[in-house]
Amino acid sequence: MKDDQPNCLVEIKKLHKSYGQVEVLKGIDLCIKRKEVVCIIGKSGSGKSTLLRCVNGLEVFQEGELLVGGQPVKSHDAQAMRTLRQKVGMVFQSFNLFPAMSAGSNVMLAPKLVKRLPHAETRTLAKKLLKRVGLEDKFDSYPNELSGGQQQRVAIARALAMNPEVILCDEITSALDPELVGEVLQVIEGLAKEGVTLMIVTHEMNFARKVCDRIIFMHQGLVHEMGTPESIFTNPQTPELRSFLSMNHG
Numbered sequence: 123m124k125d126d127q128p129n130c131l132v133e134i135k136k137l138h139k140s141y142g143q144v145e146v147l148k149g150i151d152l153c154i155k156r157k158e159v160v161c162i163i164g165k166s167g168s169g170k171s172t173l174l175r176c177v178n179g180l181e182v183f184q185e186g187e188l189l190v191g192g193q194p195v196k197s198h199d200a201q202a203m204r205t206l207r208q209k210v211g212m213v214f215q216s217f218n219l220f221p222a223m224s225a226g227s228n229v230m231l232a233p234k235l236v237k238r239l240p241h242a243e244t245r246t247l248a249k250k251l252l253k254r255v256g257l258e259d260k261f262d263s264y265p266n267e268l269s270g271g272q273q274q275r276v277a278i279a280r281a282l283a284m285n286p287e288v289i290l291c292d293e294i295t296s297a298l299d300p301e302l303v304g305e306v307l308q309v310i311e312g313l314a315k316e317g318v319t320l321m322i323v324t325h326e327m328n329f330a331r332k333v334c335d336r337i338i339f340m341h342q343g344l345v346h347e348m349g350t351p352e353s354i355f356t357n358p359q360t361p362e363l364r365s366f367l368s369m370n371h372g
């Protein structure tokens with residue numbers, strides 16, 4: 123076994139991304155290992171969401187390379203994108219549940235449509251996943267009958283339904299009332315303990331410190347500093363990170 127070789131599940135090489143004339147990602151190099159929990163922090167506009175959206179093919183990039191499980195992300199290749207969607211789950215700030223479908227049906231949808239699993243099997247799977255996020259009694263509830271925290275937990279169950287290799291979380295508690303943040307972060311912490319690979323964009327510094335294996339501080343479209351929570355929070359090396367932490371570390 124060559125343990126010293128980096129074994130990247132997500133490999134990002136010299137990634138550049140522009141919107142029109144504005145370059146938002148200016149050459150990102152990253153290697154996310156299997157079972158690693160990485161938190162991405164940084165000021166608004168530093169490119170955190172754009173980076174996540176490139177990883178799951180929601181955004182095209184102009185230069186560089188991005189591989190998930192060794193396969194290149196090619197936004198123009200429909201077949202490659204279908205395969206990618208099975209490997210990468212995503213949870214958004216705004217839940218994005220289908221309002222006319224019950225919690226159970228939201229979770230069942232992708233395995234049914236994409237994997238073409240039989241109805242009974244998807245139902246059993248959805249029940250199991252809703253139980254995993256603490257919502258076993260909400261299978262038949264519709265999104266408008268659930269709190270924001272419960273809706274977000276359904277969205278997490280939905281992301282898990284395809285058994286992805288990595289889950290991307292983009293500020294998943296930002297739209298929640300403060301009292302509902304904890305229940306969602308607790309579910310994510312549980313997934314981290316189970317060994318789910320996670321890339322998490324967050325403004326929750328205490329959560330990042332407690333749960334993540336590695337913190338990536340982005341600044342102006344680049345990885346500015348990166349390290350263990352201990353090193354990032356107690357020994358920041360650059361004025362930009364020190365200034366960010368002084369304004370955000372609650």
Ligand SMILES: Nc1ncnc2c1ncn2[C@@H]1O[C@H](COP(=O)(O)OP(=O)(O)OP(=O)(O)O)[C@@H](O)[C@H]1O
Nearest residue numbers: 141146164165166167168169170171172173293323
């Ligand atoms: N669809 C778009 N079209 C044009 N510019 C965009 C688009 N999406 C993002 N941007 C710009 O790209 C930059 C990076 O945005 P991004 O959302 O990745 O930052 P962020 O670090 O996630 O910020 P926040 O913490 O506020 O979500 C910003 O300047 C933003 O205005």
